[in-house]
Amino acid sequence: xxxxxxxxxxxxxxxxxxxxxxxxxxxxxxxxxxxxxxxxxxxxxxxxxxxxxxxxxxxxxxxxxxxxxxxxxxxxxxxxxxxxxxxxxxxxxxxxxxxxxxxxxxxxxxxxxxxxxxxxxxxxxxxxxxxxxxxxxxxxxxxxxxxxxxxxxxxxxxxxxxxxxxxxxxxxxxxxxxxxxxxxxxxxxxxxxxxxxxxxxxxxxxxxxxxxxxxxxxxxxxxxxxxxxxxxxxxxxxxxxxxxxxxxxxxxxxxxxxxxxxxxxxxxxxxxxxxxxxxxxxxxxxxxxxxx
Amino acid sequence: xxxxxxxxxxxxxxxxxxxxxxxxxxxxxxxxxxxxxxxxxxxxxxxxxxxxxxxxxxxxxxxxxxxxxxxxxxxxxxxxxxxxxxxxxxxxxxxxxxxxxxxxxxxxxxxxxxxxxxxxxxxxxxxxxxxxxxxxxxxxxxxxxxxxxxxxxxxxxxxxxxxxxxxxxxxxxxxxxxxxxxxxxxxxxxxxxxxxxxxxxxxxxxxxxxxxxxxxxxxxxxxxxxxxxxxxxxxxxxxxxxxxxxxxxxxxxxxxxxxxxxxxxxxxxxxxxxxxxxxxxxxxxxxxxxxxxxxxxxxxxxxxxxxxxxxxxxxxxxxxxxxxxxxxxxxxxxxxxxxxxxxxxxxxxxxxxxxxxxxxxxxxxxxxxxxxxxxxxxxxxxxxxxxxxxxxxxxxxxxxxxxxxxxxxxxxxxxxxxxxxxxxxxx
Numbered sequence: 001x002x003x004x005x006x007x008x009x010x011x012x013x014x015x016x017x018x019x020x021x022x023x024x025x026x027x028x029x030x031x032x033x034x035x036x037x038x039x040x041x042x043x044x045x046x047x048x049x050x051x052x053x054x055x056x057x058x059x060x061x062x063x064x065x066x067x068x069x070x071x072x073x074x075x076x077x078x079x080x081x082x083x084x085x086x087x088x089x090x091x092x093x094x095x096x097x098x099x100x101x102x103x104x105x106x107x108x109x110x111x112x113x114x115x116x117x118x119x120x121x122x123x124x125x126x127x128x129x130x131x132x133x134x135x136x137x138x139x140x141x142x143x144x145x146x147x148x149x150x151x152x153x154x155x156x157x158x159x160x161x162x163x164x165x166x167x168x169x170x171x172x173x174x175x176x177x178x179x180x181x182x183x184x185x186x187x188x189x190x191x192x193x194x195x196x197x198x199x200x201x202x203x204x205x206x207x208x209x210x211x212x213x214x215x216x217x218x219x220x221x222x223x224x225x226x227x228x229x230x231x232x233x234x235x236x237x238x239x240x241x242x243x244x245x246x247x248x249x250x251x252x253x254x255x256x257x258x259x260x261x262x263x264x265x266x267x268x269x270x271x272x273x274x275x276x277x278x279x280x281x282x283x284x285x286x287x288x289x290x291x292x
Numbered sequence: 293x294x295x296x297x298x299x300x301x302x303x304x305x306x307x308x309x310x311x312x313x314x315x316x317x318x319x320x321x322x323x324x325x326x327x328x329x330x331x332x333x334x335x336x337x338x339x340x341x342x343x344x345x346x347x348x349x350x351x352x353x354x355x356x357x358x359x360x361x362x363x364x365x366x367x368x369x370x371x372x373x374x375x376x377x378x379x380x381x382x383x384x385x386x387x388x389x390x391x392x393x394x395x396x397x398x399x400x401x402x403x404x405x406x407x408x409x410x411x412x413x414x415x416x417x418x419x420x421x422x423x424x425x426x427x428x429x430x431x432x433x434x435x436x437x438x439x440x441x442x443x444x445x446x447x448x449x450x451x452x453x454x455x456x457x458x459x460x461x462x463x464x465x466x467x468x469x470x471x472x473x474x475x476x477x478x479x480x481x482x483x484x485x486x487x488x489x490x491x492x493x494x495x496x497x498x499x500x501x502x503x504x505x506x507x508x509x510x511x512x513x514x515x516x517x518x519x520x521x522x523x524x525x526x527x528x529x530x531x532x533x534x535x536x537x538x539x540x541x542x543x544x545x546x547x548x549x550x551x552x553x554x555x556x557x558x559x560x561x562x563x564x565x566x567x568x569x570x571x572x573x574x575x576x577x578x579x580x581x582x583x584x585x586x587x588x589x590x591x592x593x594x595x596x597x598x599x600x601x602x603x604x605x606x607x608x609x610x611x612x613x614x615x616x617x618x619x620x621x622x623x624x625x626x627x628x629x630x631x632x633x634x635x636x637x638x639x640x641x642x643x644x645x646x647x648x649x650x651x652x653x654x655x656x657x658x659x660x661x662x663x664x665x666x667x668x669x670x671x672x673x674x675x676x677x678x679x680x681x682x683x684x685x686x687x688x689x690x691x692x693x694x695x696x697x698x699x700x701x702x703x704x705x706x707x708x709x710x711x712x713x714x715x716x717x718x719x
Contacts, residue, residue: 039378039400040374040375040377040378041374041375041377041378041397041400041402042378042400042401042402123547126547127544127547127548128543128544128547128548129542129543129544148543148544148546148547149547150487150546150547151487151544151545151546151547151548151697152544152546152547152697153694153697153699236487236547237487237488239487239489239546239690239693240486240546240693240694240696240697240699241690241691241693241694241697241699241700242690243694253686256371256372256374256375257370257371257682257686258682258683258686259374259682
């Protein structure tokens with residue numbers, strides 16, 4: 001008898017071992033490390049209790065980083081999730097169907113390009129003297145709009161966020177296209193019979209039907225927004241000053257540039273808690289898996 | 293019985309997983325050949341090729357030693373070397389900047405004490421300029437062998453200066469008035485890029501040296517000193533001087549890096565730039581005779597040493613965890629030999645720290661003049677970003693970036709620096 005009970009666990013074992021070793025063990029260790037003060041290359045650790053956390057919550061840079069992450073999240077939700085849904089709906093409309101595969105590829109292409117390549121590409125776009133963005137504005141006669149996009153502490157973070165939107169909108173769009181394709185045609189036909197126009201059909205049929213995907217997409221973008229690292233690191237390095245610092249770059253700089261490993265662990269713990277909270281709230285809000 | 297078998301299988305599987313995760317790192321060393329891991333910071337040409345060739349040459353003359361090279365660039369090197377040295381398997385031989393950067397490793401017990409090697413082989417070690425050992429020496433022990441030496445100076449485009457009827461400035465005020473003239477003609481006076489902010493630290497280091505008394509600097513930069521708090525008003529003045537130059541930089545300094553600045557100067561679009569003497573080798577081929585060099589102009593009213601230069605050696609260190617210190621030392625001796633030192637300048641335009649390696653045969657007139665700037669200076673200061681604690685550097689550089697943006701005043705920047713300095717655990 002017990003053998004039958006054990007078999008499922010046998011199948012689960014490899015996955016559990018791997019997850020434990022590479023995901024859960026580091027999380028627990030990181031949590032422990034956040035109570036110590038230590039350097040990457042010296043073996044002794046000093047227990048400091050909650051000092052790392054209290055320092056962190058008094059650090060103005062932490063709040064700058066948090067604010068930037070929140071901007072990241074808000075803009076990503078608006079642009080990627082709502083924008084992606086609208087794009088998907090347009091591309092799935094019978095009128096655009098014959099060109100939609102072309103546009104699908106166009107929008108999806110940035111997703112498959114490496115973030116590093118894209119970030120480097122955009123340093124040329126934003127370049128203040130001969131970058132194409134400023135040249136374009138100059139060509140339109142909007143010289144007063146030209147900026148040192150990445151070098152100005154007021155625009156740096158938004159310039160970085162814009163790159164992420166450009167890159168990721170295609171991915172979210174693709175998710176919604178899949179969801180829309182799964183909606184039964186009959187519902188649309190019925191709505192049409194009832195005299196619903198295009199916008200009405202989008203609001204009353206498409207949106208409620210892709211609710212599940214809406215949850216997935218916003219979860220992806222939100223957790224992505226709080227764990228973002230590559231784009232700001234390559235484009236600005238968190239600068240000028242700390243203007244475009246996000247939690248990810250703050251963690252990296254504390255750990256590897258300033259060699260405050262314990263402090264960095266504390267930041268990592270905060271990021272973990274934040275992303276967990278975000279997904280908990282969303283699960284409650286969307287009540288996934290249950291029919292209402 | 294079946295159950296036992298099953299449990300056995302599960303345990304076996306688990307064990308093999310664990311084993312698979314740990315065993316891969318310990319292979320590769322045979323009994324007779326010694327494998328050394330060498331970590332440097334030049335994955336770019338021509339230095340990458342130079343080191344590959346050097347390693348090959350060394351392996352040929354020492355058949356029992358094999359060298360595995362790894363390299364990452366500049367800023368990443370600073371991050372990665374710290375992590376690697378903390379691991380159980382650090383590189384045997386690695387590059388290091390001098391000053392606080394190197395002391396940090398020595399203090400953490402990650403650097404091998406090389407004093408004995410230096411004293412035992414006087415024939416080799418006496419060839420190296422003795423002053424260059426100092427920034428690698430902590431508490432009387434030598435932890436690094438100087439490989440190259442370098443200094444900071446203003447480079448200028450002689451053609452632009454001649455066309456506008458200008459002379460190379462000798463004081464800070466002249467530098468500003470010259471810049472003003474150049475700007476009027478629509479040419480960028482000074483090329484600068486501070487996206488990677490270490491470039492700021494070189495200005496700050498040189499300006500501090502001019503504005504702040506020597507003994508105060510000595511105290512403040514030293515990590516061991518408990519009352520070094522960066523409160524001298526000269527520090528604020530130094531930042532103000534730096535800010536005076538800001539209108540004459542190219543547009544958007546915070547969004548471009550040093551390579552961009554060099555390119556701007558190289559192409560003749562900028563009249564001046566603050567570069568490292570080793571960069572002559574990269575600029576002279578395109579500007580040819582039009583390239584001139586002058587020392588950082590002296591500032592009136594400064595309390596520091598006007599005849600100082602920011603200059604520092606870079607060196608090679610050995611990990612304290614190495615199993616083959618002798619072989620590692622052989623390799624370092626090879627790299628710092630007179631023959632290699634002479635080659636070094638022609639091939640990669642780095643000035644060797646070995647005496648008499650810069651001469652008419654392998655150096656241009658300008659390069660010889662440049663090395664004399666270092667030799668003739670009364671006082672040399674190390675690169676600021678490697679001379680003081682990283683937390684102070686960080687406060688300085690982040691603050692200065694914002695100062696260049698007009699978001700912070702020099703006083704506010706110094707307040708941040710003082711805060712960082714007082715927060716340090718002084719030993």
